[in-house]
Amino acid sequence: MDQSARGWRWFVAESPRPRRVATWVGAPWLVIGTVCFGAFMGQFDASIVTLALPPLATHFDVSPAAVEWVSLSYLLALVALLAAVGGLADVLGRKLVYVYGFAVFTAASVGCALAPDLAALVVFRVVQGLGAAMLQANSVALVVASVPRERMRTALGVQAAAQALGLALGPTVGGVLVAALGWRSVFAINVPIGVVAMVAGHYLLPRTVDRAERSxxxxxxxxxxxxxxxxxxxxxxxxxxxxxxxxxxxxxxxxxxxxxxxxxxxxxVPLLDLALLRTAPVGRGLFGALCGYLVLFGPLVAVPFAATGSPLATGLALTALPAGFAVAATLGQRLLPRSWTSARVGAWLAAAAALLPAVAPAALVPALALLGFGLGVFTPANNAGVMAALPPGRAGLGGGLVNTTRGLGTALGIAISTYVLHTGGGQALRTTFAVLAVVAVACALSTPALRSGNGTRTR
Structure with missing residues (x-):
């Protein structure tokens, strides 16, 4: 092999971890920590931008409807590409796609920060969505591939908690950055984080062993x-x-x-294996993921518009939701009896919590904390069950599908809550939570008895 071929291969082949990293007893947690960069940034970037929309409308002298495309273009690209990117990662290697995903995301963040007009900003947001899809389609698969069966639920809980943390910190950090440094800083903050994540991914993530067939x-x-x-x-x-x-x-x-x-x-060779989607653990698990994220994101839209207190008080109240989610996702197996940490129990807990504000609005904050806790129990157990039901070599596609349903659930939660707020009058908040409770009940009824499993082998 000549020198030029070796140089080209360096860019398209997955590199092994250093031996000391690969053989260290804590190596799986290094993988989880690295993957949490992407899990955090995907939600952080989606939520932090909301605080920059009014300044963007003023800066570019455009309408609120026009500037809404800054958020929507990112979500459209992300959801549209997740399954396809996950399938490609099963063939090309999940580490390779993940590290390049951060490279694309970081470069697009530079473009967003320097965008001269709204059209350029929307284009760079689409590229950011591509990078985020490369990250999110592989995050679950990398965790599944690196963690023993008995640690799967906890590992996916940590990954889900990183998403919740990004979601919770986005608006707060965005408000501080916009006030102090302007809207461009909302995108520039991604750059140093992205550089650190690329280096960590190169040295800490394992190569993919069980790949899908090239076709x-x-x-x-x-x-x-x-x-x-x-x-x-x-x-x-x-x-x-x-x-x-x-x-x-x-x-x-x-x-x-x-x-x-x-x-x-x-x-x-289909992108989506319909026979696999018809199996109960996969099909019903994906439906549950869609419902779970719908219930999670609904209050984040409904509460700020319907609340009568100050923005600070509203923000603090909303923090109870991702905080409860993070506690349950990371510590649920330690805090609760084993029989209480199943996906089905978490869904029923979320349904009860969503119903509480519908009948007792004064209990909003504890209800949000309990809702987050129920979803924090449900989401990792449900996702682990879906991933365990997939055949070897298809974890990337599975992770892409899980995150596709997350994106669709997010959009449904936003759309349904906004619609109810516009049409519900004085009882809008109660009605919104009643609808979310019905969705959570449907989720609980459809959730099969899922057990976590191991994923693809790595080295």
Missing amino acids: RFDLLGTLLLAATTTAALLALSGASGLAVPVLPLLAGAVAAGVLLWWWERRVA
Whole structure:
């Protein structure tokens, strides 16, 4: 092999961890810590930008509807690409895709911070969404591949808690940065974190051993999935107030979804294995993930608009939700009896907590804490069950699907809560939590008895 070939291979092949890292007893926790960079940044970046939208509208002299595309473009790219990126990572290597994901995300953050106009900013946000998809599609798979079966629930709980922490800190940090340094600092803060994460990923993440077979990439399936999710998310955003044609977009989402189903049944190597999705642990687990994230994000929209107190008081009240989630996700197995840490128990706990503000609004803060705790029990157990049911070599696709349902659940939670707030009058907050309680009950009823399992082997 000549020198140029060796140099090119350095960029496209996964490098092994240093031997001392790979053989250290705490190596799995180094993987979890590295993956938490991406889990944190994905939610942190999505939530921190909300504080920059009003200054962006003023700076670029555009309407609030126009500046909303700064947030929406990121979410559209992220959800549309998650499953496809996860499938590619199963073939190319999850470490490789993850590290390059941070490179793309960091470079796009530089572009966002330097954007000369709104159009350029939206384009760079789409590229950021691509980088975030490369991170999130692989985060669950890397954890599953590195942690023993008996530690799976705890490991995925830590990863989920990092997401909750990013979600909780985003608005607070964003407000401080915008007030002190301006809107560009909201994007610039990603750059040093991204550089550290790339270095950590190179030295601490393991190579992928069990890869999917190399075969023709399902381009049409990828495009149809992207069209389905994009049209669906735009329709949901339109229902919650964005100036887009809702019914044509909804019809387009249904048509693209039907074509996707037809194509995936006929292609030799499908992007989505429909037979696998029909199995109870995978199909019902993904439905549960969608419902769980819908219930998690609904209050984050409803409470600020319906609250009558100061912004500081409202922010502190909302902190109870991700705080409860983080406690349960990381410490649930230590704090609760083993039989109480199942996905089904967590879903029922979340349903009871969501119902509480509907009947007793004064109990909002403890209800939010209890809701977060229930979802913190449910989410890691549910995701671990989905990943355990996947065949070897498909963990990347599984992680992509889990995060796709997270994105769709997030959009549904925002859209439903916004719609109820616009139509519910004086009882809007109670009605919103009643709807969330119904969704949590549906989640509990559909959740199978899932057990965590081991993932793909790494080295």
